[in-house]
Every structure is written in C-alpha cells, then in structure tokens.
Amino acid sequence: MSFEISRSVTFGQYLNLDSSLHRLDPRTKLLSVAALMTALMICRTPGGLAVGLLAAMIIQVAGRIPLGYTLRGLRLLIITMLFLFVFQALFYQAPPEETIWRWWLLSFSWAGVLQGSLMVVRVVLLYQLTTTLMFTTTLMDLADGVEIMLKPLTHVGMPVNEIVMTLVVALKFVPVLISDLEQMIKAQVSRGAAFDQGNLLARARTVGATLVPLCINALARAEVLTAAMHARCYRGGQGRTKRRVLTFLLADGIALGVALALAVGAIWLSRGLNV
Amino acid sequence: MLEARALSFTYNAGQTDAITALDCVSLQIAPGELVAIIGHNGSGKSTLAKLLCAVFDPTAGQLSVDGLAYQPDTVWEVRRRVGMVFQRPDDQIVANTVIDDVAFGPENLGLPRTDIERRVADALDLLGLTALGQTPVSELSAGEKQRLAIAGVLAMQPAYLILDEPTTMLAPRRARQLIELLHDLRTRLGTAIVHITHFISEVVGFDRVIVLDSGRVLLEGTPREIFAHADTLESVGLAVPRVTALAHRLQAHGVNLPGVVLTANELAAALAAHALPPPAVARALPPAITATEPTAAPLLETRNLRFTYLDGTPLARPALRGVSCRLFPGETLAVIGGTQAGKSTLIEFFNGLRRAPIGTVFFEGRDVAAPGFALTQLREAVGIVFQQPEAQLFEETVGKDVSYVPRRKKLAPAVSRELVARALSDVGLDYETFRLRYVYALSGGQKRRVALAGVLAAQPRVLILDEPVAGLDPRGRGELVALIRDLTRRLGLTVVLVGNALDDLIALADRVLVLHEGRVALEGAPRALLHQADQLTALGLELGESAGIALALRSVCPDLPTDVLDLDELESALLPRLRLSSDEREPAQLAIAQERAYEL
Numbered sequence: 001m002s003f004e005i006s007r008s009v010t011f012g013q014y015l016n017l018d019s020s021l022h023r024l025d026p027r028t029k030l031l032s033v034a035a036l037m038t039a040l041m042i043c044r045t046p047g048g049l050a051v052g053l054l055a056a057m058i059i060q061v062a063g064r065i066p067l068g069y070t071l072r073g074l075r076l077l078i079i080t081m082l083f084l085f086v087f088q089a090l091f092y093q094a095p096p097e098e099t100i101w102r103w104w105l106l107s108f109s110w111a112g113v114l115q116g117s118l119m120v121v122r123v124v125l126l127y128q129l130t131t132t133l134m135f136t137t138t139l140m141d142l143a144d145g146v147e148i149m150l151k152p153l154t155h156v157g158m159p160v161n162e163i164v165m166t167l168v169v170a171l172k173f174v175p176v177l178i179s180d181l182e183q184m185i186k187a188q189v190s191r192g193a194a195f196d197q198g199n200l201l202a203r204a205r206t207v208g209a210t211l212v213p214l215c216i217n218a219l220a221r222a223e224v225l226t227a228a229m230h231a232r233c234y235r236g237g238q239g240r241t242k243r244r245v246l247t248f249l250l251a252d253g254i255a256l257g258v259a260l261a262l263a264v265g266a267i268w269l270s271r272g273l274n275v
Numbered sequence: 276m277l278e279a280r281a282l283s284f285t286y287n288a289g290q291t292d293a294i295t296a297l298d299c300v301s302l303q304i305a306p307g308e309l310v311a312i313i314g315h316n317g318s319g320k321s322t323l324a325k326l327l328c329a330v331f332d333p334t335a336g337q338l339s340v341d342g343l344a345y346q347p348d349t350v351w352e353v354r355r356r357v358g359m360v361f362q363r364p365d366d367q368i369v370a371n372t373v374i375d376d377v378a379f380g381p382e383n384l385g386l387p388r389t390d391i392e393r394r395v396a397d398a399l400d401l402l403g404l405t406a407l408g409q410t411p412v413s414e415l416s417a418g419e420k421q422r423l424a425i426a427g428v429l430a431m432q433p434a435y436l437i438l439d440e441p442t443t444m445l446a447p448r449r450a451r452q453l454i455e456l457l458h459d460l461r462t463r464l465g466t467a468i469v470h471i472t473h474f475i476s477e478v479v480g481f482d483r484v485i486v487l488d489s490g491r492v493l494l495e496g497t498p499r500e501i502f503a504h505a506d507t508l509e510s511v512g513l514a515v516p517r518v519t520a521l522a523h524r525l526q527a528h529g530v531n532l533p534g535v536v537l538t539a540n541e542l543a544a545a546l547a548a549h550a551l552p553p554p555a556v557a558r559a560l561p562p563a564i565t566a567t568e569p570t571a572a573p574l575l576e577t578r579n580l581r582f583t584y585l586d587g588t589p590l591a592r593p594a595l596r597g598v599s600c601r602l603f604p605g606e607t608l609a610v611i612g613g614t615q616a617g618k619s620t621l622i623e624f625f626n627g628l629r630r631a632p633i634g635t636v637f638f639e640g641r642d643v644a645a646p647g648f649a650l651t652q653l654r655e656a657v658g659i660v661f662q663q664p665e666a667q668l669f670e671e672t673v674g675k676d677v678s679y680v681p682r683r684k685k686l687a688p689a690v691s692r693e694l695v696a697r698a699l700s701d702v703g704l705d706y707e708t709f710r711l712r713y714v715y716a717l718s719g720g721q722k723r724r725v726a727l728a729g730v731l732a733a734q735p736r737v738l739i740l741d742e743p744v745a746g747l748d749p750r751g752r753g754e755l756v757a758l759i760r761d762l763t764r765r766l767g768l769t770v771v772l773v774g775n776a777l778d779d780l781i782a783l784a785d786r787v788l789v790l791h792e793g794r795v796a797l798e799g800a801p802r803a804l805l806h807q808a809d810q811l812t813a814l815g816l817e818l819g820e821s822a823g824i825a826l827a828l829r830s831v832c833p834d835l836p837t838d839v840l841d842l843d844e845l846e847s848a849l850l851p852r853l854r855l856s857s858d859e860r861e862p863a864q865l866a867i868a869q870e871r872a873y874e875l
Contacts, residue, residue: 013411013590016372016409016411069589139371139375172371183661183666183667187664187667187669188667192655192733210669213666213668224361224366225369227361228369232427233384234383240383243392
C-alpha cells in the first residue's frame with residue numbers, strides 16, 4: 001500500500017547528480033537517444049537486442065542512476081507489457097512444422113514466445129533510454145537542445161520556441177499534479193474509499209472520482225502560470241536570448257560516436273531477417 | 276512614481292453577473308517606498324495588484340509608471356518596470372531547476388548572455404539561493420520556493436515589486452522572515468515594494484499602509500496613523516495588532532503611554548518608567564505544570580514510529596525518526612512543529628493511511644498491522660480534515676459530498692439524510708439551503724466547512740484537523756476557531772489539532788506535542804509549554820501573539836509569566852506589576868496588592 005504515487009511515477013523527474021551523462025550536451029543526448037531508439041525499433045533479433053542491452057548497461061553506469069529507481073517506473077507498465085507479450089506470442093505465425101497448437105488466428109510456438117520476450121525487452125530498453133534522458137537532463141537543457149535542433153523549421157513559419165515552451169510547462173506540472181492527486185486520493189481513502197483494498201473496479205472508481213477536481217485545480221494553476229509568465233515578459237521566442245550556450249566537447253563526440261556505433265551494430269546484426 | 280488614477284475594475288463587465296472589484300481607486304507609490312496594502316478577502320487587493328503589473332486592463336481609469344502610461348504598446352516595458360510575485364510559488368515557477376527559473380525573466384528581456392549571468396548570480400545571492408542553483412524545484416522547501424519566486428522577478432531589476440499575499444500560506448515564522456527580507460531588499464536595492472496582505476501585524480514597519488474595503492480605499496497613512504482608527508479597522512474585519520490593543524487597554528487603566536504603540540519593544544521601553552520592582556524576596560517563576568497524562572487506556576498509541584518518504588530512491592527524505600505518543604479518549608491533543616517536523620505524516624498513521632515499516636501503531640490496544648485487523652475500522656473511527664480541504668472535495672454538490680460516507684456504507688436514505696443534516700448544522704450551514712449548492716460555487720470558508728461536515732457525517736470518534744485555519748483571512752480564522760472550540764465542547768470528540776505555532780487554536784488543547792525533525796521534542800499542557808517559551812523559540816516555533824509580547828516585556832518586568840493564552844490574561848498578569856499614574860498607594864500597600872495578584 002502506498003499513496004506515494006511519486007514513488008512509481010518517476011517520469012519527467014530530474015535527478016540532481018553529477019555524472020558524465022549529466023554533463024553531456026543535451027543535443028548529444030537527444031541525438032544518441034534518437035539513434036538508439038531507431039535501432040531498437042528496427043532490430044528484431046536476439047543479437048541486435050543484446051547490443052541494445054549493452055548500450056543500456058553503459059548508459060546506466062555512466063548516468064549513476066540506481067537501477068532500482070530506473071525500473072521503479074516500469075511497474076506501471078507491467079500490465080501493458082504482459083498484454084504485449086501475450087499478443088505477440090499468440091498472434092505470431094510460425095511455420096506449421098514449428099507450431100505446437102493452433103486455433104483460428106491464435107497459435108503457440110516457441111518462436112512466438114521468443115518474439116514476445118524480445119518485444120518486452122525492447123519496451124524496457126526504450127523506457128530506460130527516455131527515462132534516463134529525463135533523469136540526467138534538466139528541462140531547460142532539453143528544451144534548449146530541441147529548440148536549437150528544430151531551429152531550421154522557424155524559417156518555414158513553425159513557432160518552435162512556443163511549442164518547446166508548451167512542453168516544458170506541461171512537464172513542469174507533472175510532479176505538481178502528482179502531489180495534488182496523492183492528496184486527493186488520501187482524502188478519499190481516509191473517508192473509506194477503496195484504493196489499497198477492494199477489487200480493481202472499486203479502486204478505479206476511487207481514482208476516477210479525483211479527475212474532475214484534479215482538472216479544475218490544473219486549470220486554475222495554468223491560469224496563474226500564464227499570468228505569471230506574461231508578468232515576467234514572456235512573449236514567445238521573439239527577441240528572447242539564452243543564458244546558457246551549448247558547447248559540444250570532445251566527450252560529446254565520443255559519446256555520440258559510441259551511441260551511433262551501437263545503433264548501427266544493432267541494426268547490422270538484424271540485417272537480412274525478414275519479419 | 277507608480278500612479279493609479281480613478282481606477283475601476285469589473286469582472287464580467289456588461290453581463291448580468293458583473294462584479295465590481297475596484298471602484299475608483301487612486302494611489303501613488305514613490306520610488307523606493309515600502310507600502311502595504313491590506314484588506315480582507317474580497318476587498319479588491321489582488322485585483323489591484325494585477326492591474327498595477329499590467330496583467331489585467333482596467334475597466335476605467337489610468338495607470339502610469341515613472342511617467343510611462345499603460346498602453347497596449349508599452350505593456351512589455353511596464354511589466355519590466357513593475358514586477359509581480361504571485362501567491363503560490365508552485366504556480367509561477369516555470370523551469371524545473373533554480374538557476375533556469377531565475378534566468379527566465381532576463382532571457383525574455385533579450386539581454387546579452389553576460390548580463391543574464393550577472394543578474395542571475397546577483398538575484399540568487401540576494402536571496403541566499405546560490406548553493407541551490409542546480410537543485411530541481413520539486414526538491415525545494417516551501418520557503419525556498421517562495422524566495423525563488425522573488426529571485427525570478429528581481430533578476431528583471433524592476434523598480435517596483437508587487438507581492439500578492441505572499442504570506443497567506445506560510446507558517447508565522449517564515450512569514451516574519453519574508454517581511455524582514457522585504458525590508459532588506461528595499462534598503463539594499465532601493466526597489467519600491469508593495470506588499471499585499473490580510474495580516475495587520477505584518478505592516479508595522481512599513482512607510483505607508485493602504486486599507487482597502489469593498490474595492491475602495493478606506494484608510495491611508497503611516498501604520499501609526501492607521502492604528503489610531505481601531506474602530507474603523509474593526510468594522511471591516513481587521514483588528515489592530517495585539518500589542519497596540521494592549522497599550523490601549525493599559526491607557527484606559529491610567530498607564531501613561533504614547534498615543535499608538537507599534538511593537539512589543541516599543542511598549543517595553545515605554546513601560547520601563549512604570550514597572551514596579553519585583554518583590555524584595557526574589558520569587559522564582561512558578562514551577563512548570565507537569566503534564567498529567569490521563570490514566571485511562573490510550574485510544575491510539577504509536578511506538579518508535581519511523582518513516583522515510585521515497586525510501587530507497589535518490590530522493591529519500593526522512594519524516595519520522597522514532598515517534599512514540601499516545602492519544603487518550605476525550606482529550607484534545609495538539610501536534611505542533613515547523614515545516615518538515617513530520618506532523619502531517621504522523622497523523623496519517625493515526626488513520627491507517629500509512630503502514631509503518633518500523634514501529635507500531637495501536638488502536639484500542641491492538642496492533643493495526645497485525646493480521647486480521649480491519650483497517651476500515653480504524654479509518655471509520657478516525658476522521659481527518661486535511662490541509663486546504665477545499666481542494667479535495669470531489670463530489671458535485673454539497674449534499675453529495677457530505678453524504679459520501681453514509682452512502683458508501685449503504686445506510687437507509689432517512690438515516691443518511693439525518694446524518695448529513697446534523698453534520699451540516701454542526702458546522703453552521705443550513706441543510707436545506709446548502710444541500711443542492713454546487714461545491715465549486717462556494718466561498719473558501721464555506722468549502723472548508725463542507726469538508727469538515729463530510730468527515731463529521733461519518734460519525735468519527737477521533738477528529739483530526741490539519742492546520743485548519745491556514746490560508747484564511749483573519750475574519751475566516753476567527754470564525755473557524757470559534758466553530759472548532761464549539762464543536763470539541765459539544766460533540767465530546769477526541770480531537771487532534773495540527774499547527775505550526777502555539778496560537779489561539781492550539782491553546783484549546785489539553786495537551787501539546789511538539790515535534791521537531793521527526794522526533795517528539797517537548798510535551799505538556801499549553802501553559803506548561805508557554806512557561807518554556809525560550810525552548811519553543813529555540814525549536815523555531817512561534818509563540819502565540821500574547822505570549823510573545825509577554826516574553827518581550829520581561830525586559831522590564833522580569834517576573835512576568837509567559838503562560839498567557841490571550842489578551843485578557845496578559846493584561847491581568849501585567850497590571851499588578853505596573854505603577855498606575857492614579858496610584859497613590861504607599862509602597863507597603865502596593866507590596867500587599869502585588870502579593871495578592873501573585874496568589875491568583
């Protein structure tokens with residue numbers, strides 16, 4: 001039993017540690033994550049995923065994030081992953097001679113189970129990549145990185161700064177809203193609502209009842225934030241300067257090189273396999 | 276000069292539900308001036324703040340800052356010159372690390388990078404946040420967040436700084452520190468400061484005070500001038516500071532004092548000439564009253580309770596470090612402590628909301644973690660009204676929210692109706708009038724009462740109130756304290772009051788438990804604790820206003836007791852120790868009178 005939802009929802013949290021990953025340029029991290037994610041999406045073989053796993057291990061060590069903390073957030077995804085696993089395993093069409101059992105569209109084969117497992121590993125790796133990016137990069141670093149990389153799009157009239165700022169504000173509210181939610185669930189449970197006991201439906205109802213007041217709180221907060229941003233002279237990207245300059249150092253070159261090599265390696269190990 | 280001429284503002288102007296918030300207000304704030312705007316909720320002070328910093332446009336009237344009129348094309352320059360700090364820091368902080376948030380304003384101004392760096396460094400230094408530069412905002416304490424919000428605005432180097440009720444949500448000690456900070460900022464930067472508040476004791480050191488009521492300027496002048504109109508202030512729900520009121524009473528008794536007294540130190544200086552020497556035989560302060568624990572079996576008991584938030588993560592934060600305490604049937608227990616003392620965490624154990632990894636909680640002698648103990652039983656017996664409960668009402672209408680527990684227990688409609696009607700009338704709301712009202716349309720004070728009724732409708736044996744008056748204006752506070760006093764007396768409940776100072780509310784308790792950094796630091800009857808006033812202040816706790824004044828007056832009356840719960844007690848403790856101007860008694864007679872006073 002726990003009302004510390006913040007224990008499980010680690011997404012969007014920044015951990016103020018000092019590690020080589022923390023010190024990297026956000027562009028390096030964004031590009032590396034993009035490359036590795038692409039590789040994970042493409043690769044379908046145990047060998048490819050093993051390379052992905054190697055990358056994950058390097059990231060975990062370099063980021064100095066406790067493994068338990070990284071995996072904590074996955075708890076919320078367990079049901080999704082189970083579903084994915086079962087779906088993959090049962091719908092996988094293995095050659096007839098390898099199929100152990102078949103009924104209508106569903107079948108069971110060891111190859112299917114392997115595919116399901118690979119899918120789960122892939123989800124875990126994708127999760128670890130994005131979440132470590134968040135743990136090791138401040139919101140503003142991330143925003144600056146994205147903004148610089150998307151800058152060319154301003155020439156075709158895209159309000160890049162505004163879009164990035166919207167994301168920043170949305171992410172900023174995650175911990176605030178989580179603590180609002182915790183408070184509301186506590187208030188209900190103390191009045192006897194089911195949350196840590198009772199069946200799943202009753203628990204879902206408890207959480208559901210908080211949504212309306214939660215949204216109303218969030219809207220009220222957003223309204224004040226808008227006023228506060230205006231009062232601090234925010235008027236979009238126009239005429240805005242930056243405190244920080246992003247510098248691409250040797251370490252960034254090495255990190256990006258390693259990430260790209262691993263991504264290419266993972267894809268190369270999956271070549272020629274048609275799935 | 277920040278100047279407003281004949282300023283009016285109407286919400287929903289032109290519609291049937293139009294509300295005039297400001298009605299023809301004119302005022303001037305000089306550069307470098309320290310001004311307080313005071314008024315209770317609904318007086319129009321927050322609206323005025325938003326007009327001054329150009330977040331709202333006035334319905335009528337003109338505004339200008341240093342000769343620059345507020346126009347659509349000057350709005351950004353106006354906002355640069357007039358900075359605004361909003362009430363809740365969480366709502367105005369944009370970035371998620373300290374340094375990034377402070378830089379947000381200067382970046383918006385389009386300053387060169389080196390200027391931004393310098394301004395950010397200066398602002399952080401000024402507010403003592405330099406060491407926290409890279410810290411995520413979510414890890415800051417409430418006080419640090421507040422300073423961050425101010426730093427973010429100061430980095431824009433405004434000539435005028437407006438703060439909209441920054442102290443409403445703060446513990447008294449933090450509020451006092453913030454006021455000191457405002458004085459300091461004005462001295463060091465020469466920034467004009469407009470502090471908006473509903474606590475009159477905060478405005479004492481200000482250059483000028485503007486009292487708003489129903490959207491109009493009611494009074495304007497120095498604090499001394501304003502406090503001379505005690506009756507006018509009272510008529511709009513504001514009372515003069517307690518020390519000023521005490522001086523008034525002493526004057527009525529014939530003590531010769533200057534017209535209006537602003538601070539306890541000022542009163543002490545003025546009383547020096549009137550204080551009688553303490554009795555020849557040095558009289559030790561009466562011994563502290565030892566807290567007598569009731570002999571009955573405790574209803575709730577915790578033993579060596581330990582708890583850490585986010586245990587096992589990089590964000591772990593210990594809250595309880597071994598708390599043993601007992602709650603006896605029928606008593607009113609107060610739990611007080613500063614921020615991070617662990618008081619809110621402790622009461623969650625009282626209601627079975629948390630389970631202790633280390634330590635034990637007993638309810639009627641039974642271990643609540645033992646297999647077979649029904650947690651529901653504990654939750655039904657112990658009702659909690661959380662902090663700011665109005666944000667946690669989750670049903671649409673008052674009737675539905677209050678009837679939540681009776682409905683969940685599937686009681687017969689008639690029984691349920693009876694419970695709801697009684698709970699509402701217990702909190703002073705009429706059942707028929709409020710039953711179908713929408714929760715969102717109620718005032719803050721009403722919502723708080725509805726939340727209280729929702730807990731009472733469950734017929735708890737123990738009622739826990741977590742900082743029940745926090746965030747209310749003085750009028751709302753007074754009403755709620757009276758309501759709680761009445762409830763505890765009438766319903767015969769076991770009550771736990773949680774607070775951050777030994778104030779009027781806590782004085783209602785039979786026993787007080789002082790928590791400090793997750794441990795029980797002191798325990799005793801309110802009077803016994805007030806005896807140990809110095810220890811309380813050493814723990815960072817604020818005394819009640821009366822006890823605080825008594826402590827300050829000890830410089831002239833060294834034997835003045837500090838265990839005074841209100842103004843009347845303070846007055847009667849002080850009078851026998853003073854030589855009244857009408858006093859023509861002989862010293863010998865005085866000594867007798869004094870002896871008698873001590874007997875009492």
